[in-house]
Amino acid sequence: MxxxxxxxxxxxxxxxxxxxxxxxxxxxxxxxxxxxxxxxxxxxxxxxxxxxxxxxxxxxxxxxxxxxHPPLINGLQLMEDAKQNKHVLSTGCEGIDALLGGGLRAGQLTELVGPSSSGKTQVCLMSASTFAKHKGSVIYLDTGNSFSPQRIAHFVGQSSDCVSGNQADRRSLQKVLDRIICYPVFDVYEMFDMLHQLKINLTSEIVKSDRHVQLLIVDSISSLITPILRGNGPQGHALMISAGFLLKKLAHEHNIAVLVTNHVVGGEDGNSKPALGESWKSVPHVRLLLSRDCGGNVCNISIIKHPAMASGRTASSIRLFV
Incomplete structure (x- = not known):
């Protein structure tokens, strides 16, 4: 708002x-x-x-x-909408795509939860490069200077030589990078401004049809929201829910896949849990938990929440780090 x-x-x-x-x-x-x-x-x-x-x-x-507030719709309308509009788009990682039945679903907000260095940003960069290779534009809100063109080059060419390689490889990389629009965002109010501007652009069809925005990434949503929850009482929670509502509204109305990352915090029982608390957990359509063995090059991913799949399903040994 x-x-x-x-x-x-x-x-x-x-x-x-x-x-x-x-x-x-x-x-x-x-x-x-x-x-x-x-x-x-x-x-x-x-x-x-x-x-x-x-x-x-x-x-x-x-x-x-x-x-x-969205209009009330019945179950049949929801099913038809899912069939006709909410297509599935590959993340570029076979293990994640297999776990999710094809990849990220347009019209939904997917959240990646995990501790530091678990692979959340790697998944974001891999997804961005995969979407951009297929002629879709990607909006990448970077909250921690984690966006890496070098990693994009690797995912596009599967080799760092792509940057200095032949002319065709360089053109391919340039096209992909040109379709990924990265914005540094360091507080929640900047994010609101960016999302409102994106909504205006999409509504007024400023974005060209051959550059349709297919993916919106916020890496990470928790780094923007956590500061406003400290000591702000109900106002901080209202801003958090408003942010979630706006992201879901953009996803649904403009048929965009939204991917956000969230860190973990210690729970009362000593186990880690997703940050942002009880109010936030109902916001994402899909929640995925990433974990990685210390020093390892592979990670595990499991479903915390999914509208069509049982919680607890796991894909093991997904290679994200090279």
Missing amino acids: APLNSLEKEYPLIDANFQTFCASHAIYSVEDFLLHDLDALFASASNPSTSHRLKQGIHQLLSIIDAL
Whole structure:
């Protein structure tokens, strides 16, 4: 969801006076508005001489929020939508594709969970290079300077010589890299700005048909969200759920596969568990757990959550590191 000042152009009622009124109640974004006591806000809007327009602005915001909720659809419609639109796209890793029945599914948010150095970024880079080789564009939100063109070159050519090899190899690599649009993103508000801009571009068909965005990667979502959960109470959780909702909305409405990574934290029983807590775990359609033996070149991957597969299914000895 967006800051209020970004709505003024499209919604005239959300003008400077309305924004000043909201700011007096510490409301600067749609998220802040959702967390506020609406009865108290309406009561406060009754005092000024411009009360009628302020109340109209409040109702305008409520209608914007209401429009964000997807329409109710029945099971038959869901099945038809899955058959017609939500195709499966290879990650480039045979073991992962076999485990998932072909790869990442368009229209769904898939989460990779694992400790540091377990292979999460490797899967992201492999998926990006595979999607880009098949003429689809990839949006890569890099939160930790982990994007590596050298690794992409390896996955494209299966050899580091691709960078300095013959002209055909170089052209092939250049085409793939040209289709991967990488943005450094270092806080959740930057991510919201990027996602809203992507939504505008996709809706207005700025992205050319031969460069259709097929994959959106956020590596990692937890590094953006964890800071806002510390000490921010309900506001941090609201921002987290809003981020998840926006990612899923982009996936569904524009037939994009969304891939995010998440780290692990220690649980009360001493075992590690996915970060971001109980509120987040219902957001991804698919959750996968990656693990890797210390110093090893292979990893194991298991299903934590999947809409069509049993939890606990595992693919062992997937080679991601070379």
